[in-house]
Amino acid sequence: MRIVVCVKEVLDPDAVGAYALAGSLVIGDDGKTLTQTTIPTLMNAYDEQAIEAALRIREAGVECTITVVSIGEDATTILRHAVALGADTVVAIPPPAPDPDCHAVSALLSAYVRSSGGADLVLCGRQASDDDQGVVPAFVAESLGVPLVDIARSVTAEDTSDPQSLRVTRVTPDGDEIVRVACPAVVTVSSELGEPRYPTMPMRMSARRVEPEVVTADELGLSGADLEIRVGTVRQTVPTVKGDCEFITGDTPADIADRLVARLVEDRVLQQK
Amino acid sequence: MTEPVVVCTFGGTSQAGQDETEAALTLGRRVGEARGGELRWLVLGSAPVELDAIARRHAVVAVDHAEDAKLDTAGPDARVEAVAQYAAETQPRLLIFNQDFDSRRIAPRIAARIGATAVMNGLGIDVAETGGLHVISAAYGGDTNVVYAPDPSRPCVVALMANAVVAEPAGGSAAPPETRSVALDLSAVEERIEVLEPARTEGPRLEDAEIVVAGGRGLGSPENFKLVETLAEALGGMAAASRPLVDEGWIDSSRQVGLTGKITRPALYLAVGVSGATQHMAGCAAAKTIVAVNTDADAAIFRHARYGIVGDCLEILPELIRAAAQMGAG
Ligand SMILES: Cc1cc2nc3c(=O)[nH]c(=O)nc-3n(C[C@H](O)[C@H](O)[C@H](O)COP(=O)(O)OP(=O)(O)OC[C@H]3O[C@@H](n4cnc5c(N)ncnc54)[C@H](O)[C@@H]3O)c2cc1C
Numbered sequence: 152m153r154i155v156v157c158v159k160e161v162l163d164p165d166a167v168g169a170y171a172l173a174g175s176l177v178i179g180d181d182g183k184t185l186t187q188t189t190i191p192t193l194m195n196a197y198d199e200q201a202i203e204a205a206l207r208i209r210e211a212g213v214e215c216t217i218t219v220v221s222i223g224e225d226a227t228t229i230l231r232h233a234v235a236l237g238a239d240t241v242v243a244i245p246p247p248a249p250d251p252d253c254h255a256v257s258a259l260l261s262a263y264v265r266s267s268g269g270a271d272l273v274l275c276g277r278q279a280s281d282d283d284q285g286v287v288p289a290f291v292a293e294s295l296g297v298p299l300v301d302i303a304r305s306v307t308a309e310d311t312s313d314p315q316s317l318r319v320t321r322v323t324p325d326g327d328e329i330v331r332v333a334c335p336a337v338v339t340v341s342s343e344l345g346e347p348r349y350p351t352m353p354m355r356m357s358a359r360r361v362e363p364e365v366v367t368a369d370e371l372g373l374s375g376a377d378l379e380i381r382v383g384t385v386r387q388t389v390p391t392v393k394g395d396c397e398f399i400t401g402d403t404p405a406d407i408a409d410r411l412v413a414r415l416v417e418d419r420v421l422q423q424k
Numbered sequence: 425m426t427e428p429v430v431v432c433t434f435g436g437t438s439q440a441g442q443d444e445t446e447a448a449l450t451l452g453r454r455v456g457e458a459r460g461g462e463l464r465w466l467v468l469g470s471a472p473v474e475l476d477a478i479a480r481r482h483a484v485v486a487v488d489h490a491e492d493a494k495l496d497t498a499g500p501d502a503r504v505e506a507v508a509q510y511a512a513e514t515q516p517r518l519l520i521f522n523q524d525f526d527s528r529r530i531a532p533r534i535a536a537r538i539g540a541t542a543v544m545n546g547l548g549i550d551v552a553e554t555g556g557l558h559v560i561s562a563a564y565g566g567d568t569n570v571v572y573a574p575d576p577s578r579p580c581v582v583a584l585m586a587n588a589v590v591a592e593p594a595g596g597s598a599a600p601p602e603t604r605s606v607a608l609d610l611s612a613v614e615e616r617i618e619v620l621e622p623a624r625t626e627g628p629r630l631e632d633a634e635i636v637v638a639g640g641r642g643l644g645s646p647e648n649f650k651l652v653e654t655l656a657e658a659l660g661g662m663a664a665a666s667r668p669l670v671d672e673g674w675i676d677s678s679r680q681v682g683l684t685g686k687i688t689r690p691a692l693y694l695a696v697g698v699s700g701a702t703q704h705m706a707g708c709a710a711a712k713t714i715v716a717v718n719t720d721a722d723a724a725i726f727r728h729a730r731y732g733i734v735g736d737c738l739e740i741l742p743e744l745i746r747a748a749a750q751m752g753a754g
């Protein structure tokens with residue numbers, strides 16, 4: 152079974168949140184790019200969990216190869232991390248132009264999957280934590296003509312010795328749903344999958360010098376029109392939240408609780424019975 | 425029928441669902457007026473009870489009703505195919521969905537299928553001077569807003585976030601909408617995803633709760649989450665949680681509030697030990713009154729809260745439970 156995992160490098164969302172909270176998030180001169188060099192970049196957390204999902208399939212006894220692919224200016228660091236986690240092959244596709252949109256990214260990813268012999272399973276994160284769009288997996292699935300199973304907490308092969316179909320537990324607003332889907336398929340992974348493993352020291356050491364295989368858009372047979380930006384970014388802004396919090400104080404927790412409840416009753420948020 | 429703006433809805437019989445539909449129709453009407461394009465409403469599957477009244481309220485020109493037994497089983501493949509066939513016939517310029525769990529899995533696929541652009545997390549749409557659309561969308565969970573300019577030569581699919589647009593009736597007296605049944609052929613559709621065990625829909629929905637008590641990592645341990653449940657019960661509300669608690673398995677994922685959880689808008693949202701990350705606030709910012717209990721006076725949640733208590737939730741919660749019980753008895 153061939154598994155391809157798509158991973159994106161993103162700015163650490165917690166750091167972005169911390170700067171935004173402090174009111175010091177900087178947008179560059181172009182009016183749209185977060186330029187703060189003090190914000191670390193990392194592998195999108197859901198994508199790390201997608202790798203974890205692939206590793207669990209392998210550990211369940213399915214004979215498989217795990218290829219991790221990323222489109223980004225310099226994906227070497229996150230792809231080495233993928234190797235340290237247990238990926239067999241890592242592939243970097245340099246974007247032909249800076250800031251490719253979801254259409255260009257999807258075109259590159261699906262062309263890669265097709266030209267590399269296809270995949271029985273393409274694993275993605277449910278969304279990238281920078282743009283939060285969650286559209287790339289759908290575009291890839293449509294382009295490959297395969298089903299999309301989204302928001303998985305677990306992905307297993309129905310028959311480990313003959314992995315023709317998958318059993319996927321989806322997280323839905325009404326609780327878990329268990330589905331079956333035939334391979335090939337695209338599955339997106341959610342945080343409910345659980346913590347991804349931490350790479351061992353020897354794995355990290357041996358991954359240190361790995362160079363990802365580089366595949367270009369040209370080699371994938373894609374050119375201008377296939378990769379044109381269809382959703383351009385005009386600008387990015389930081390919304391401000393105007394607080395008007397009234398702090399309730401008192402001598403004891405009981406006192407504070409009574410005052411809060413009294414205020415809420417006064418405001419008719421709570422009703423005295 | 426020139427380049428209509430189409431709002432597409434399906435399912436959703438709840439009040440929240442109807443309010444969101446009206447928000448999408450409001451947005452669709454405004455865009456239609458600004459760039460010239462009639463507003464059509466595509467209803468997939470069974471129609472909302474108040475369809476006619478809602479359509480008139482928002483000056484919908486035509487209601488396109490797509491009915492097929494396959495659309496009522498909620499499979500994504502039938503829905504994608506239905507909208508794709510509809511789009512081929514109607515050639516919409518803009519297709520607006522209310523963003524929820526179901527639309528999020530079909531809207532981008534529909535966009536891919538019909539060669540449209542796709543923008544999720546929509547907060548609003550402006551018409552640029554050039555006549556093209558500018559779609560405002562939340563990024564980084566809401567820490568930033570991004571204005572996207574989708575290629576004007578293609579249709580655009582937008583998913584509108586809950587509570588982003590306030591519904592506003594068109595005013596004046598609109599003519600009753602033309603109502604049409606959409607001709608579909610879904611005979612070739614076979615759902616590729618087989619549901620082995622459906623999600624169980626039991627009890628009240630968090631989205632509908634008028635009072636929500638949400639616990640965060642500040643609770644310290646799963647045992648302490650019981651305090652949140654007890655308080656919720658004492659107030660006649662429902663217990664909810666931030667994502668880490670769901671990830672740790674303290675509570676079922678159907679109780680997660682936020683960007684990747686549920687969007688609530690209760691009268692009262694009481695958050696204890698929740699820091700107030702934008703990804704969390706995305707699911708509760710529309711609450712009428714937010715109350716926060718947090719040991720850190722600088723926590724982000726206090727920027728959204730009407731009332732704040734700086735203190736240890738383990739000390740405050742038992743007293744809130746007592747006060748709530750007394751209120752009920754008194
Ligand atoms: C793409 C993406 C999607 C996400 N989606 C969601 C989502 O849908 N929902 C969601 O909730 N999160 C989501 N998150 C995670 C989010 O960014 C935050 O990490 C999360 O909301 C933090 O949860 P928390 O407030 O419980 O924990 P923390 O941020 O750790 O905050 C704990 C708080 O408790 C306070 N505290 C500590 N001890 C006490 C005490 N004894 N009494 C009172 N207060 C105390 C602390 O001061 C702190 O403010 C998402 C993140 C990403 C990147």
Ligand SMILES: Nc1ncnc2c1ncn2[C@@H]1O[C@H](COP(=O)(O)O)[C@@H](O)[C@H]1O
Pocket residue numbers: 157158159160195197198220221222223253256274275276277278279280282283284285286287288
């Ligand atoms: N540049 C990229 N390189 C590789 N995979 C990507 C890239 N962008 C998005 N993806 C995949 O698509 C998922 C959803 O991304 P998005 O649609 O941008 O929210 C991510 O979690 C990744 O699995």
